[in-house]
Amino acid sequence: MTADLVHGPQHPHAPVLGDxxxxxxxxxxxxxxxxxxxxxxxxxxAFPAEDFEDLxxxxxxxxxxxxxxGGLGFGPQQRNTLPLWDLTxxxxxxxxxxxxxxxxxxxxxxxxxxxxxxxxxxRWFAGVVGRGEKWVAWSGEPRAPKPGETSRFGTALTPVEGxxxxxxxKAFATSATGAQWAILFVDPAGPGGARHAQPAPxxxxxxSGRAAGSELLxxxxxxxxxxVSVDGTWWDPVGMRATVSHLVRFDDxxxxxxxxxxxxxxxxxxQWQSAFxxxxxxxxxxxxxxxxxxxxxxxxxxxKGADPYVRQRAGSMAVNVDTARLWLRHVAxxxxxxxxxEARIAGSKARHAIEHLAEETVHHCIRACGARSLVRxxxxxxxxxxxTFYQRHDNDDHILATIGRAALGDDHDPSFHKP
Ligand SMILES: Cc1cc2nc3c(=O)[nH]c(=O)nc-3n(C[C@H](O)[C@H](O)[C@H](O)COP(=O)(O)OP(=O)(O)OC[C@H]3O[C@@H](n4cnc5c(N)ncnc54)[C@H](O)[C@@H]3O)c2cc1C
Numbered sequence: 001m002t003a004d005l006v007h008g009p010q011h012p013h014a015p016v017l018g019d020x021x022x023x024x025x026x027x028x029x030x031x032x033x034x035x036x037x038x039x040x041x042x043x044x045x046a047f048p049a050e051d052f053e054d055l056x057x058x059x060x061x062x063x064x065x066x067x068x069x070g071g072l073g074f075g076p077q078q079r080n081t082l083p084l085w086d087l088t089x090x091x092x093x094x095x096x097x098x099x100x101x102x103x104x105x106x107x108x109x110x111x112x113x114x115x116x117x118x119x120x121x122x123r124w125f126a127g128v129v130g131r132g133e134k135w136v137a138w139s140g141e142p143r144a145p146k147p148g149e150t151s152r153f154g155t156a157l158t159p160v161e162g163x164x165x166x167x168x169x170k171a172f173a174t175s176a177t178g179a180q181w182a183i184l185f186v187d188p189a190g191p192g193g194a195r196h197a198q199p200a201p202x203x204x205x206x207x208s209g210r211a212a213g214s215e216l217l218x219x220x221x222x223x224x225x226x227x228v229s230v231d232g233t234w235w236d237p238v239g240m241r242a243t244v245s246h247l248v249r250f251d252d253x254x255x256x257x258x259x260x261x262x263x264x265x266x267x268x269x270x271q272w273q274s275a276f277x278x279x280x281x282x283x284x285x286x287x288x289x290x291x292x293x294x295x296x297x298x299x300x301x302x303x304k305g306a307d308p309y310v311r312q313r314a315g316s317m318a319v320n321v322d323t324a325r326l327w328l329r330h331v332a333x334x335x336x337x338x339x340x341x342e343a344r345i346a347g348s349k350a351r352h353a354i355e356h357l358a359e360e361t362v363h364h365c366i367r368a369c370g371a372r373s374l375v376r377x378x379x380x381x382x383x384x385x386x387x388t389f390y391q392r393h394d395n396d397d398h399i400l401a402t403i404g405r406a407a408l409g410d411d412h413d414p415s416f417h418k419p
Contacts, residue, residue, distance in 0.1 A: 017059050019083045022072055025058050026087050030094035035290075035379070038095035041242035042382050045235065047178035048098045048242055051091075055102075056132035062125070063087055064109035069125040075106065076275045076343075077113045081332035085282040089328075092286020093293075096386035097242035099283040101136070101175045107276045108135035108183050111218065114272070115262030124181070124220070137218075138248070139185040139193035140172035154191020155184070155250060157217070163256040164219065169231075169249050176230045176246040183261060184219045184250075194267060195416055215264040219255045227253040239385030271344060273415035278331045278347035280393060281354035285324040287387045288358040292317040294380055295365035298373060313368040320357040320364075327353055344414040345406045352399045355391050362387060 017025070034051050041048050055061045065071020066078055074084035084106060092099035112124055112135075127133035141154045155168035166186060170193065173182070185194040194216055221228065227250065234247035267273070295317055299305050305314065327350040334343035362384055366373055374381045398417040405412035 017072055019072070019074070019080070022060060022063065022074075023083060023086055023090065026055075026060055026090045029054055029058060029060075030090045034091065034094035034098060038098070038242075038379070038382065039377060041095065041097060042386075045241040045244065047175060047244045048095065048101065049178055051095070051098050052101070052134055052178065053132070060087070061105075061132055061134070062109075062129045064106040064113070065125045065128055066113055066121075069121060070129040071109075071125065075110045075113070076332075076335040077110050079336040079338070081335045082329060085279060085328050085332060088279060088282040089286040089289065092283040093290040094286075095242070096283055096287055096383065096390055097240050099286055100240060100243045100245075100390065101134075101178065103276070103279050103283065104136035104174045105134050105179070107279065108137045108181070110275065111137070111183060111267075111272060112261060114270075115218070115266055117258075120220075120258070120261065127180070133181060134175060134179040135181045135183065136173070136175040136179040137183040137185065138170045138173045139195045140170050140245075141168075141191050141193040141196050142171060143192060143196050151247075152191075153247070155186050155193070156190065157186050157188045158252075160254070163254060163259070164217075165252045165254050166219070166221070166250040167252050169247055171234065171247050172245045173230075173248040174243045174245045176248050177232075177244045180223055182221045182223055182248075184217075184221050184255075185267065186217050186219055188215050188217060188264075194273070214268050216268055217264055218261040218267055220259040220261060221250075221253060221255060225253055227251040237389055239382070239387070239389035268415070271415050274344040274347055275335070277394070277414070278328060278350045280390075281324070281347075281351045282328060283390065284354045284358035284387065285321070285328065287383050288317075288321050288324060288354075288361040291358075291362045291365040291380055291383050292321050294373070294378075295368050298365075298369040302369075310368050313364040317361045317364045320361045324354045324357045345403065345412075348399050348403055348406075348414050348417065351394065352396060352403060355396055358387060359391070 033054060037048065037051060062071035064075040064084060067073040074080050074087065088099055088103055091102050109128065112121060145152065153169050153171045155166050155170060158165045166184060168191065187193065229249045231247040231249060235245055296314060299310055299314060304310050331343060331346045331350045334346055362380065365380055394417060398419055401419065402412045402414060402417040
């Protein structure tokens with residue numbers, strides 16, 4: 001869709017943004033406003049609240065809400081995947097932390113679109129479109145303590161009249177101080193969330209990567225509930241600081257039954273995580289784009305482009321960025337064409353390739369520019385820290401092994417890449 005304005009199906013007189021116009025708006029905001037705010041958010045480890053306010057005002061916050069509910073209809077569920085990933089890349093080129101918070105929001109909306117009831121969609125999409133409500137999805141319950149770690153993460157679920165109560169803690173709770181709603185991934189069998197749930201009893205990954213019959217629930221939690229509290233003392237990481245991925249406590253938080261999204265186990269059986277794996281790579285591409293742009297400007301400013309080694313690093317950065325873009329375009333087309341099995345494994349390949357392309361691009365930039373590129377103020381100093389940390393979100397060794405299993409025709413888990 002290239003027209004600037006189109007008309008949404010349910011609001012025949014209300015002009016909504018066309019895909020290209022939306023992306024142009026996002027690029028302008030990212031370049032002129034978000035990039036300038038990123039350093040301050042990073043130093044204060046503060047949620048990018050003003051950026052989200054601007055996204056809302058610009059009509060972009062509901063990008064992953066279907067058009068019939070007043071959104072832009074971006075994302076794999078709407079078979080309009082590339083605009084969503086392009087938007088994420090654009091935000092990440094300004095601020096990787098912003099992009100992580102954005103991904104959490106957009107992925108949650110994709111899940112509600114795919115698995116929510118019509119009533120849930122009406123209610124929750126109206127909050128995003130009309131009131132600028134922000135969403136996120138929280139699984140994070142790492143089970144094995146690190147050296148010196150005394151607290152344990154994990155939630156327990158108790159069925160009560162009209163719903164459930166959740167007790168316990170989740171870590172890596174992105175947007176903890178910024179979002180209004182979180183989709184909690186809670187395993188009724190005990191702590192572990194989605195990512196850290198136990199694999200199938202025979203030790204092999206089932207098609208879903210989990211024991212068949214796992215009843216993992218997705219529960220929409222209103223974060224203004226007084227039984228939900230944020231522990232700000234845990235989150236002091238090397239990068240991605242503005243994601244405010246704090247430790248969050250649930251003190252018998254009541255979740256009404258009509259806040260259950262999808263059937264129990266549907267996140268795992270539907271392999272939904274595999275739709276989000278390449279979305280992370282879109283953010284990595286944004287980091288690479290920003291490092292490449294900064295590097296080229298730096299080289300020109302210092303007039304050292306005639307050096308053959310510097311020239312080669314500039315060339316490598318350009319090839320890497322284009323390669324990453326082509327990967328994402330390929331995977332997005334598979335989702336949009338409904339070639340889901342191919343899309344899933346291609347998404348893991350893209351995630352693997354783009355992690356390395358982005359990392360290498362940042363290092364080419366640093367080597368071509370020199371030490372001062374790592375002295376603040378410099379976006380590359382922050383990108384290096386952010387990317388180093390963000391890439392740990394998934395284990396690249398396991399991703400590559402998953403790709404190898406698929407190539408060999410063996411069972412594999414394209415969602416969580418379980419060994
Ligand atoms: C910036 C950022 C934001 C995040 N935001 C969210 C969010 O909003 N929602 C959310 O749900 N999660 C989020 N996550 C959390 C993420 O999904 C993981 O849960 C988190 O990275 C786990 O921490 P860890 O790497 O220390 O975990 P660990 O489980 O300790 O894993 C550490 C490494 O060891 C590997 N490993 C673990 N067990 C074994 C084993 N038995 N054998 C071999 N290798 C093993 C893992 O694959 C991994 O590479 C975020 C992570 C980051 C970095």
